[in-house]
Amino acid sequence: MxxxxxxxxxxxxxxxxxxxxxxxxxxxxxxxxxxxxxxxxxxxxxxxxxxxxxxxxxxxxxxxxxxxxxxxxxxxxxxxxxxxxxxxxxxxxxxxxxxxxxxxxxxxxxxxxxxxxxxxxxxxxxxxxxxTAPEADAMDAHLRIAFASCQRWEHGHYAAWRHLRADQPDLVLFLGDYIYEYASPQSTTGLARVHALRHASTLADFRDRYALHKSDPALQAAHAACPWAVTWDDHEVQNDYAGAQGKGSQGDPGAFLALRSAAWQAFYENMPLRAASLLAPDFGALQVYRRLRWGRLAQMHLLDSRQHRQWQACRPADAGGASAVRPQDCAALADPQRTLLGAAQEHWLDAGLAADAQHDRTRWSVIAQQTLFSPRRYPSGVVSTDSWDGYPGARARLLQSLARHSPRNSVLLGGDIHQNYVCKVLADAGADGQQPAGPVIASEFCGTSISSRAGTTQDKVDAIARHNPHVLLARCDLRGYGLADITPQRWTTTLRGVDDPLLANSGASTLARFVVEDGQAAPCRREMICSLIDSN
Known part of the structure; x- marks a missing residue:
């Protein structure tokens, strides 16, 4: 031999x-x-x-x-x-x-x-x-970004990643919930697959969970196809955790902080992050919010809405997750000082938007964050406390920052809710049940999940859309990802969905395309002539 x-x-x-x-x-x-x-x-x-x-x-x-x-x-x-x-x-x-x-x-x-x-x-x-990115003063002719989030192992195969790779993006923005901390449900009805891992609570558990997800060949291929920029949401640690608090953490805050540090260490170990993100030797703090510049074509402000947020309004200390509340029954909801990003990150973002607006430095200002930014008024009158709706003061400050600095074009990207939403971002988000008002100052594209179930029905989502005129599209019936094709003249978002998330070889199709023209704040459907639409 x-x-x-x-x-x-x-x-x-x-x-x-x-x-x-x-x-x-x-x-x-x-x-x-x-x-x-x-x-x-x-x-x-x-x-x-x-x-x-x-x-x-x-x-x-x-x-x-x-x-x-x-x-x-x-x-x-x-x-x-x-x-x-x-x-x-x-x-x-x-x-x-x-x-x-x-x-x-x-x-x-x-x-x-x-x-x-x-x-x-x-x-x-x-x-x-x-x-590599272009030089700081270069104006690229085209940039293709894919944005995605939420890939619970049991809820679906990762066919979306196979199709995303075939779309040949220049960059993937992953917006949170790379893993889910749960054990597999006892009932396997409707699941694509199961795993034998326990509910993650130790460093070894979280390492095993990342290894499980990364064993998927479609996900591996997507990672190998182009660079990624990643941030986190809650399930990298614990459902609906907030800053230094998690389920039962007020009774034993040290136990939750130990769990959080283990989870954050595993996140760093398994992501292509720079060493500068390590702010503490015990992984008690990570610098996840940061900026990525793509020459003069785009600047991406990648946010962290978990590490610095306050506890959800009117949520009991031992609750397993945040819930919806009625504003009249939760006075804390209206506290203007409540923050989702923390004061330091709010100031950092404000400074970044101000810099984008100077001397036509940035054609497209991209705020890439975890969840739906625009108000989502439910017909029942309740308000979600885990999203931006639960922190209206923080959202108002960001809207004021956008209006005050007026970057040339502003686009928000989000995930988390396992649904596709396309919205006009209005200068006044409204309060106490009032509808958003004022001029359109940005576009928003909130993507669905890679595999995680939506947990609602399209009839309910249709009712929400009818109750929110600034919502141009709302769909919960597809899982997939979004593509953003960016040129100096326009931004085109393509929403892609897999045919059957329970099949590893599922096909995929295009749900919708929306365009944002340079200098026009509102998105419109690709089939329409955007320049003829009143963006207000």
Whole structure:
């Protein structure tokens, strides 16, 4: 047997012998029952004009290997065959960081695609493709962003990621709920698949949960296709948690903070984030809100609406989640000082919008955040307390910031609610049951989920839309993602939905397209002539 074949045979024999020691997540997914150290794939993130973050995380079947550091080699090339290597180096995969690897590249050319891979011993990772942002003063002719959120494992397969990859975005914005902390339901009726993991509460639990999600081949392929910029929402930790408080945390705040730190560490370990996001050695704080500039074409303000928010209005301390309330029964709801983002982040965002508006510096100001920003008045008169509706003072301050600075074009992106919403953002959001009013100052596109169920019916959503004239589209019956094609002249949002989330090979179709013309604040359907529509 030739030496190379013998090494390959011995390597695969060792992998087979070690299969019994694989992490718990692997037994939930037969596709992952191999000891490939790169079984969780590769990713890149947060592109800058001169570099990007490369990520992988090792899967080590041998218990002794799991306790030690490993040196991972990496290469970046112009071509997929790595005949034209641009940079290469080594990075440590440390056990105290889950053997994750974060390589922060610099010295690359702006506005250029690259290929990358990792190596450990004889093992070679899948090849990833990434790109850098354009130079700060460049005006790109086109940028395609995909935005997505909410991918509960049991509720659906990840066919949406397969179609998103085929759409060839330049950048993916992931807006929260990458994992769900729950155990699989006892009843499997209507589920696409189940897993054997318990409700996540420890660092090991959260590591296993990320590994489970990242074992999905469609998700891996989407990560490898282009750079991502990620933020979080609640299920990366606990349903509807708020800042330093979670379910029962007032009785034992230390226990919740320990759980939160474990969850945040696992988030960092599994995402292509820069080391600058680490604000505390014990993972008691992460800098998740940040800006990504795409030359003069777009600036993305990526927000964090979980870490700095106040406890939901009128929510009992031991409640398992936030609920809807009637404004007349909850005086705290109207407190103008209540904040969803925290004072520091509000000031940071205000300064960013002011900078966008100066000297035509930014054609499109993008506020990428977790949930629906526009008011959603229910016919029953109740108000959700976990969304922006639960923090009307904070929303008013952001609306005032947009109106005061008046960036050339403002677009808000959101997720969380597992429904597609398209809205005109009005200068006055209204209060105490009053309808929003004033001029249109921005457009909003809130995307549906990758796989998570909506938990409502289209009849109910139709009733909400009729009650909210600023809502141009509201659909809860599809799961998928959004695409934003951005040029200096217009923004085009395409809402894509899978045909059947219970099928891994599901097809997909386009639900709707909306256009925002440069200088016109309101979105309109692609079939209409936007310039003839009164944006007010």
């Amino acid at each position: 030739p030496p190379e074949q013998r090494r390959s045979f011995l390597r695969h024999a060792a992998w087979a012998a070690a299969a019994a020691t694989l992490p718990r997540w692997a037994w939930s997914n037969p596709l992952s029952l191999q000891s490939n150290p790169f079984a969780l794939g590769v990713a890149s993130g947060d592109p800058a004009p001169d570099g990007v973050v490369l990520w992988t995380r090792l899967v080590l079947a041998n218990p002794a290997q799991m306790q030690t550091a490993h040196t991972v080699r990496w290469e970046v090339a112009h071509d997929a065959r790595f005949a034209q290597i641009v940079q290469k180096g080594e990075a440590a995969a440390l056990p105290n960081l889950g053997h994750s690897v974060h390589v922060e590249l610099t010295g690359l050319a702006p506005a250029r695609w690259y290929h990358y891979r990792f190596m450990l011993g004889d093992a070679v990772s899948a090849t990833g493709r990434t790109r």
